[in-house]
Amino acid sequence: MSSLRARTAIVAAADTKVGAVPEMSATQLCVDAACRAIEAAGIGKEQVDGLLTCNAMAEPYMYHAEMIAEYLQIFPRYCMSIGAGGGTTFALVHHAATAIANGLCDTVLIATADAMRSGLSKERAFALMSSAGHPQFESPYGPSIPAFYALIAQAHMHAYGTTPEQLAAVAVNARDYASRNPAAQKREPITIDDVLASRMIADPLHVLDCSLVSDGGAAIILTSAERARDFPGEPVYLLGAGEGHSHEHISQARSLTTSAAVESGQRAYTMAGLGPRDIDVAELYDCFTPVLLIELEDLGFCDKGAAGEFVLAGELGPGGSLPTNTHGGLLAHCHPGNPGSMFSLTEAVRQLRGESCNQVAGAEVALAHAQGGIMSSHATLILGTEATR
Amino acid sequence: MSEAQRNLPPVTVETRPFWEACRDGRLLLQQCRGCGHRQFYPRLVCSQCLGRELDWIEACGRGQVESFTIMRQAISPAYRNDLPYVVAIIRLAEGPTMLSNVIDCDPEALQIGMDVELRWATVTDEITLPKFGPA
Ligand SMILES: [Zn+2]
Numbered sequence: 001m002s003s004l005r006a007r008t009a010i011v012a013a014a015d016t017k018v019g020a021v022p023e024m025s026a027t028q029l030c031v032d033a034a035c036r037a038i039e040a041a042g043i044g045k046e047q048v049d050g051l052l053t054c055n056a057m058a059e060p061y062m063y064h065a066e067m068i069a070e071y072l073q074i075f076p077r078y079c080m081s082i083g084a085g086g087g088t089t090f091a092l093v094h095h096a097a098t099a100i101a102n103g104l105c106d107t108v109l110i111a112t113a114d115a116m117r118s119g120l121s122k123e124r125a126f127a128l129m130s131s132a133g134h135p136q137f138e139s140p141y142g143p144s145i146p147a148f149y150a151l152i153a154q155a156h157m158h159a160y161g162t163t164p165e166q167l168a169a170v171a172v173n174a175r176d177y178a179s180r181n182p183a184a185q186k187r188e189p190i191t192i193d194d195v196l197a198s199r200m201i202a203d204p205l206h207v208l209d210c211s212l213v214s215d216g217g218a219a220i221i222l223t224s225a226e227r228a229r230d231f232p233g234e235p236v237y238l239l240g241a242g243e244g245h246s247h248e249h250i251s252q253a254r255s256l257t258t259s260a261a262v263e264s265g266q267r268a269y270t271m272a273g274l275g276p277r278d279i280d281v282a283e284l285y286d287c288f289t290p291v292l293l294i295e296l297e298d299l300g301f302c303d304k305g306a307a308g309e310f311v312l313a314g315e316l317g318p319g320g321s322l323p324t325n326t327h328g329g330l331l332a333h334c335h336p337g338n339p340g341s342m343f344s345l346t347e348a349v350r351q352l353r354g355e356s357c358n359q360v361a362g363a364e365v366a367l368a369h370a371q372g373g374i375m376s377s378h379a380t381l382i383l384g385t386e387a388t389r
Numbered sequence: 390m391s392e393a394q395r396n397l398p399p400v401t402v403e404t405r406p407f408w409e410a411c412r413d414g415r416l417l418l419q420q421c422r423g424c425g426h427r428q429f430y431p432r433l434v435c436s437q438c439l440g441r442e443l444d445w446i447e448a449c450g451r452g453q454v455e456s457f458t459i460m461r462q463a464i465s466p467a468y469r470n471d472l473p474y475v476v477a478i479i480r481l482a483e484g485p486t487m488l489s490n491v492i493d494c495d496p497e498a499l500q501i502g503m504d505v506e507l508r509w510a511t512v513t514d515e516i517t518l519p520k521f522g523p524a
Binding site: 126129130131132133134135136137138139140141142143144147150151152154155158199200201202203204205249250251252256 | 395396397398399400401404429430455456457458459460461462463464465468471474476477478486487488489490501502512516518520
């Protein structure tokens with residue numbers, strides 16, 4: 001197959017209300033996101049001939065994408081739900097672009113939502129919290145999901161001298177951007193001392209090193225570059241996409257400190273014909289503070305082991321060399337589970353259209369990266385404006 | 390809190406020999422007859438060469454702390470009395486890594502790279518978990 005570079009474009013992106021949204025179910029949030037994207041695209045629902053979703057933990061269906069199609073009475077020729085944890089969103093985009101480029105469909109609606117904050121039954125929430133990891137070889141030892149990421153953080157600190165202050169700086173950056181984003185769930189600015197003084201969950205991770213638990217949904221519409229010009233919104237082109245998958249369980253990882261973001265990033269850069277220095281704004285997966293440090297290194301934005309200093313120096317902030325998570329990320333904007341990185345994608349679209357509430361002046365190229373599981377599945381997207389095609 | 394509420398490994402036909410050996414105080418790994426690769430957890434095939442001829446070998450029981458964290462919040466009431474407890478990745482002397490607890494130690498004194506050795510923790514009549522303590 002010839003390269004996917006600039007073969008497809010995002011023509012609409014939309015978020016639902018996020019945070020605590022008890023008045024809506026997970027399915028309603030997904031449908032709300034879908035309808036907002038269809039409206040933003042200025043098309044009728046009958047023009048959607050591809051539908052991709054991810055299942056919702058709060059309201060799962062055996063065939064989730066078919067359920068959403070049925071609910072909206074649309075009849076796609078390409079229809080699938082994908083589960084790759086937090087990496088789902090960008091894997092969905094990668095699959096959708098491949099499908100469009102190969103003629104399987106023309107216009108794909110990608111809609112994801114969950115209600116992790118308001119929609120889980122007590123029993124389900126308890127089960128999720130109390131049974132993390134491999135059922136035979138991890139879970140009996142009583143680990144939590146934060147603990148798995150704490151193992152990664154400790155290894156990074158040991159190998160490279162990364163400090164708790166540097167981890168905290170990631171959370172401070174997210175809140176700073178969120179403080180200027182009226183849609184964000186947590187908008188009060190915080191300091192490094194606030195993070196370090198917050199309750200310890202699993203050393204070295206404090207509660208403020210951990211992302212939020214949220215309700216929310218987001219959707220985009222992807223179509224071929226040729227058709228994209230017929231839509232009212234400014235097209236945002238998919239210049240590069242790449243994935244890397246290395247393990248499921250952290251105790252079986254090849255490395256605790258270097259991830260498959262190396263591979264996913266290289267694949268996306270190669271397709272785009274671009275490198276880390278060409279990126280104007282980044283939206284990176286920040287479910288826990290150490291994750292963002294490892295992504296900065298593995299995606300080539302700084303040397304291995306240097307991400308802590310990079311963040312502490314303010315490089316991710318407004319005016320820094322790599323403004324990152326300009327909506328507030330999973331740490332401050334919202335994190336409704338598997339759909340979390342959809343909000344990075346919709347923010348990247350806003351940045352490239354000049355519509356972000358933390359607009360990076362002249363942003364032409366954005367990189368969005370997500371990972372799912374425990375640094376298990378990685379997907380990187382590089383997006384660009386008309387000028388970058 | 391009763392021990393029964395702890396997360397117990399759902400033993401399968403694939404892993405029964407492993408868990409039966411644990412009950413007898415032996416930590417088993419698999420070694421490939423074709424390429425010599427040693428692996429944990431138990432698998433149908435060698436994860437290096439996909440060979441199917443695997444021998445069970447007994448681990449010597451020594452290893453090093455690859456990474457660890459101190460749990461400050463229990464995952465369920467059954468684990469609350471253990472707080473603060475250590476969840477660690479142990480690099481076994483034979484090569485493979487496994488998740489476990491490090492017990493019989495001051496969690497604050499633990500360090501990456503520290504030598505540890507097997508300690509057996511009986512959970513039920515059927516399940517004994519391989520854990521580690523300072524060597
Ligand atoms: Zn072999």
